[in-house]
Amino acid sequence: MSALQQKVASVLEEPGCATNQAKGEKERKAGCKKQLTPGAAAGGCAFDGAKIALQPIVDVAHLVHGPIACEGNSWDSRHTLSSGSHIYRTGFTTDMNEMDVVYGGEKKLYRAIKEIIDKYDPPAVFVYQTCLPAMIGDDIEAVCKAAAAKFGKPVIPVNAPGFVGSKNLGNKLGGEALLDYVIGTREPEYTTPCDINLIGEYNVVGELWQVKPLFDELGIRILATISGDGRYNDIATAHKARAAIMLCSQALINVARKMEERYGIPFFEGSFYGVSDMSDALRKISALLVRQGGPADLPERAEALIAREEAKAWARLEPYKARLKGKRVLLFTGGVKSWSVVSALQEVGMEIVGTSMRKTTANDREKVKEIMGTDAHMFDELPPREMYRMLRDSQADVMLSGGRSQFVALKAKTPWVEINQERHHALAGYDGIVNLVDEIDKALYNPVWQQVRQPAPWERPDWEQDLEEWQSCSQEECAGEVCHG
Amino acid sequence: MAEVKHSRKACAVNPLKMSQPIGAALAFLGMDQALPLLHGSQGCTAFGLVLFVKHFRETIPLQTTAMNEVTTILGGLENVEQALVNIHKRAAPALVGLISTGITEAKGDDVDGFLQLIRQKHPELADMEVVFVSTPDFAGAFQDGWGKAVLRMVETIAKPSNVRRPWQVNILPGCHLTPGDIEEVKEMVEAFGLTPVVLPDLSGSMDGHIPETFLPTTLGGTRLDELRSMGESAYTLVIGEQGRAAAAKLKDIAGVPYTVFDRLTGLRPCDDFLALLSRIANTEVPPRFKRQRSQLLDAMLDGHFHFGKKKVAVAAEPDLLYALTTFLTEMGAEIQVAVASTESPLLNRVPADEVLIGDLEDFEQGAVGADLLITHAHGRQAAARLGIPFWRSGLPTFDRLGAAHKVSVGYRGTRNLIFEVGNVFIENLHEAVPDDFRPTAEPAASCGTGCAHGAAAVACH
Numbered sequence: 001m002s003a004l005q006q007k008v009a010s011v012l013e014e015p016g017c018a019t020n021q022a023k024g025e026k027e028r029k030a031g032c033k034k035q036l037t038p039g040a041a042a043g044g045c046a047f048d049g050a051k052i053a054l055q056p057i058v059d060v061a062h063l064v065h066g067p068i069a070c071e072g073n074s075w076d077s078r079h080t081l082s083s084g085s086h087i088y089r090t091g092f093t094t095d096m097n098e099m100d101v102v103y104g105g106e107k108k109l110y111r112a113i114k115e116i117i118d119k120y121d122p123p124a125v126f127v128y129q130t131c132l133p134a135m136i137g138d139d140i141e142a143v144c145k146a147a148a149a150k151f152g153k154p155v156i157p158v159n160a161p162g163f164v165g166s167k168n169l170g171n172k173l174g175g176e177a178l179l180d181y182v183i184g185t186r187e188p189e190y191t192t193p194c195d196i197n198l199i200g201e202y203n204v205v206g207e208l209w210q211v212k213p214l215f216d217e218l219g220i221r222i223l224a225t226i227s228g229d230g231r232y233n234d235i236a237t238a239h240k241a242r243a244a245i246m247l248c249s250q251a252l253i254n255v256a257r258k259m260e261e262r263y264g265i266p267f268f269e270g271s272f273y274g275v276s277d278m279s280d281a282l283r284k285i286s287a288l289l290v291r292q293g294g295p296a297d298l299p300e301r302a303e304a305l306i307a308r309e310e311a312k313a314w315a316r317l318e319p320y321k322a323r324l325k326g327k328r329v330l331l332f333t334g335g336v337k338s339w340s341v342v343s344a345l346q347e348v349g350m351e352i353v354g355t356s357m358r359k360t361t362a363n364d365r366e367k368v369k370e371i372m373g374t375d376a377h378m379f380d381e382l383p384p385r386e387m388y389r390m391l392r393d394s395q396a397d398v399m400l401s402g403g404r405s406q407f408v409a410l411k412a413k414t415p416w417v418e419i420n421q422e423r424h425h426a427l428a429g430y431d432g433i434v435n436l437v438d439e440i441d442k443a444l445y446n447p448v449w450q451q452v453r454q455p456a457p458w459e460r461p462d463w464e465q466d467l468e469e470w471q472s473c474s475q476e477e478c479a480g481e482v483c484h485g
Numbered sequence: 486m487a488e489v490k491h492s493r494k495a496c497a498v499n500p501l502k503m504s505q506p507i508g509a510a511l512a513f514l515g516m517d518q519a520l521p522l523l524h525g526s527q528g529c530t531a532f533g534l535v536l537f538v539k540h541f542r543e544t545i546p547l548q549t550t551a552m553n554e555v556t557t558i559l560g561g562l563e564n565v566e567q568a569l570v571n572i573h574k575r576a577a578p579a580l581v582g583l584i585s586t587g588i589t590e591a592k593g594d595d596v597d598g599f600l601q602l603i604r605q606k607h608p609e610l611a612d613m614e615v616v617f618v619s620t621p622d623f624a625g626a627f628q629d630g631w632g633k634a635v636l637r638m639v640e641t642i643a644k645p646s647n648v649r650r651p652w653q654v655n656i657l658p659g660c661h662l663t664p665g666d667i668e669e670v671k672e673m674v675e676a677f678g679l680t681p682v683v684l685p686d687l688s689g690s691m692d693g694h695i696p697e698t699f700l701p702t703t704l705g706g707t708r709l710d711e712l713r714s715m716g717e718s719a720y721t722l723v724i725g726e727q728g729r730a731a732a733a734k735l736k737d738i739a740g741v742p743y744t745v746f747d748r749l750t751g752l753r754p755c756d757d758f759l760a761l762l763s764r765i766a767n768t769e770v771p772p773r774f775k776r777q778r779s780q781l782l783d784a785m786l787d788g789h790f791h792f793g794k795k796k797v798a799v800a801a802e803p804d805l806l807y808a809l810t811t812f813l814t815e816m817g818a819e820i821q822v823a824v825a826s827t828e829s830p831l832l833n834r835v836p837a838d839e840v841l842i843g844d845l846e847d848f849e850q851g852a853v854g855a856d857l858l859i860t861h862a863h864g865r866q867a868a869a870r871l872g873i874p875f876w877r878s879g880l881p882t883f884d885r886l887g888a889a890h891k892v893s894v895g896y897r898g899t900r901n902l903i904f905e906v907g908n909v910f911i912e913n914l915h916e917a918v919p920d921d922f923r924p925t926a927e928p929a930a931s932c933g934t935g936c937a938h939g940a941a942a943v944a945c946h
Contacts, residue, residue, distance in 0.1 A: 036527055036551035039568030040575060045528025063496065067587045067622035069504035072497075073532040076863060077539070077883070089866060095497040096623050101591055112496030119498075131526050132587040132623065135557060162528035163554045163588065384544065388699035403535075407544040411695055452695075 016257035045162030049170020058082035066130030134161035175255035186236035200248035203228025207428035325349035330396035415443035492843035499845035502826035505620035507533035508630025513582030515685025525586030539883035587622035626827035631660035632727035659725025661805035664692035677766035725804035748808035777896035792816035798852035800860035803829030822851030
């Protein structure tokens, strides 16, 4: 078995993964071998997943070793933000051609690394393997090792070629690269008893910055974020944190668990989406830090902050209640953020008519069931055609989903709000939930819905009669508009 | 006559180029009830899908044979078979565009052979046309994939015929034409009483309309019966060099004569186009075009003040690069740097000293001191760093509305282009300050690179 195959197998057996926990020993050993169906598959590949997990590290050069498709078709398309360097948004690729396929791409890769270091001098270069060079046997680990030795700079191989599996697997393989080559390679300049890591937070549209002031106020230092607005050297010191919060569901569970195992950093799974979840995360991290030797008054200060921020958030949500009461939401998202958002939306009086349970665990199902009182409206799968039918038949007033289904909603003339990774509005923390509710309000009450749902005059049953009435109406009365009444 | 140079870097930085397979996929998206199917790992499809969704702001039907590490090595027969069976069951398209990728090409999958076996084994698939196109990711670029897909469609589906439909004209637009451009071309052809058959017709499928239903295939675009009838047409008009091979093939198959228009932007090519239509239809050029021509002349006169001696940096796929650079120089601008994604016989006719086959890093370096940058949306970072006005052209344009409806062909499209680009120049006019006139002042810094290209570029036809 190759090193890559072993790595994939170990990640698929990840004992921290909630899906795996629900399985028996034997099933777990078999791994998550969910086969994709040719002709009926959707979603990104492992390379995509690795890139999603690591590209938010803003000061390193992300070099894709492969043909043009892998980087040329996809670069600079995510909204993870940086407070400093922008080199992460530069697209680097070896753009393999026929000759490279025939003779192997290792030399070109080596030269590419050299060019990047000469021209851009980043603190590190991350090299992503893709299907084609993996297939012809390019050994990126060896090239990275040689380049690192020659140029005196970390060159990190990220071995997650697309065809080894799903995006989620790629997330984890990206995490493995950090565990194997980055975390623990440097010491922080100083430490505090309140140093934490955020694992699985990507700073999409600045959401990390949206919650960071809360931690700052409590004196909790975010030592490293893996990987949003991340810096190579900070992540290299992440092993010195006292505790960690694992976000974004199970994407980087292997990183959280192995850091606990290797460096004794305890973690819990939390979420920054929704009022109660945000408070919960602050409570838990405070308690955890106290257990790890942090200041004893931390929980008390956290409670004060929570009380203040919750009151503020609810007060800000209050005006929406009258406008959103009884509005029916179809919530279609991949992550477990579902249930925390569900409770927040219910809080302002909205009714959840359906939610997807894709990528969620049995545990999450229970939570959603508990909150919604029934599991009648949980969908494991909702094909676009069915989704379109539901929306066209007005079974929901608004849909919340990822970009993929945006146009299903719009073509069904239904308001839509983006909540996945390509969103443009920061939805985390106490401000974030207010933003989300405001986005829903903005979508629902936009005047276009009324207009686009009106048939053209000649498509109405009695249109000729209408027209005559209109012609006989005085201009003053109708202000030039056809009256339908 | 431009000298064509190749970037010698090992590392492409900020790619201009996109891959062949998704270029082929876009061609199939211009067919009615079609579903492009990439034979590769699922990521190949996912990236293309996201790119098109962002550009067109539409749902995009695009599937994958979902190859994994093992099936790649063993060969993809089973995956292709399963994919076609599943697609037939779930989506029942009239046409599947089966598109190879880097890994399946490197492995050497004999897809034509696969298809024969699958056809034998699954007679139930008989009502589903499948066109296979070979497009390795490690060769060529987006427009090459488009060109190959169109060629393959003609090769496999168009028929020889003894019948001639003197009123029917084939149009083969390149992928640089937007749905809006294609609409414009169709209107021009129809104005002569001719019936255009456009292959492929993105204006039917990707023009952002609200369909009455939701299908897992394209809705609108060229129908297969139209494609089958192309051999009966009186003439084939090709817009862009990328369609030449398909037109030549159709001539081989069915004897339909053709003309390649290397562009349809600018006065002269539009004149030629209408003159040819007039000859094919054997009618006068309709008065509306005389009016439009006159409007274009007026726009050229109003606009030339703002284009004269402006230095413009352009990066695009060859056909679009050629159309834009000739247009700009015909308005009096100079091409400071021209970067292309891939080879084309058009490149040495680009009105610039040299054309570099390279990336947006080369473009950014060459564009220092230019008055305007033109490339696809990925030029935004370069524009921000250089502080130079930026006008988006080409695919992807993911950060502006209406990419599908930009029109830059025909008299009206050329007129549009003069206004749009001219307005960018006007918006960035330099208002004089006293220092501009100080006799001791150093020469303006902006002269540094631009003056090297001092000789006025001449448009070559």
